[in-house]
Amino acid sequence: MKFLLDTNAVITILNKNQTFISKLKQYRPSDFGLPAIVLFELYYGAEKSQRKAENLANIARLPFEVLPFSADDARLAGKFRAxxxxxxxxxxxxxxxxxxxxxxxxxxxxxxxxxxxxxxxELKLEDWQDEFSSF
Incomplete structure (x- = not known):
């Protein structure tokens, strides 16, 4: 695994943005992780949407490993937030x-x-929606 997908990146995939998907296809699905928090945000949006069943089905088809929020993640998040x-x-x-x-x-x-x-x-970032932006 090399990358973690933020909510807006997954929404871009679900919206079938071809530029983004072309970049994504340069890697294997196993190169990407999906934070459980992002999955929560996606489900929340789907539950509120007018196309609830379709959106829930699209989320279920995502090929990425879901990463649970661990004790190490919690410790680091607390440090960052403080x-x-x-x-x-x-x-x-x-x-x-x-x-x-x-x-x-x-x-x-x-x-x-x-x-x-x-x-x-400490965070390594890439913005695949802005080809000139890489941190």
Whole structure:
């Protein structure tokens, strides 16, 4: 496994963005992990949507390994959140948890939400929706 997918990256896949999918196809599905927190966000969105059954089916077909949130992830997320709050640079709790999963497993996070995630120095980021952006 090399990459962790953020919620917006998975939504881009589900929306069949061909540019993003072309980049994705350069790798194997086993190169990607899906944080359980992202899966929660996807299910939440599907449950609220007008195309609930279709969206739930699309989520079920995702070929990526789901990574549970571990004790190590929790420790690192707590550290990140406290450091960010102290510096006045807080980000959402879910994003801190996703970032911690990527860092604790030495994975690169694929996201279009670089505005928040860039605040975590230890995090390796790539934005596949902006071909000129790679951190």
């Amino acid at each position: 450091e960010l709050a102290k510096a006045g640079k807080s980000i959402g709790a879910y994003n801190v948890q996703i970032a911690a999963q990527a860092c604790s497993r030495n994975l690169t996070l694929i996201t279009h939400n670089t505005k928040e995630f860039i605040r975590i120095d």
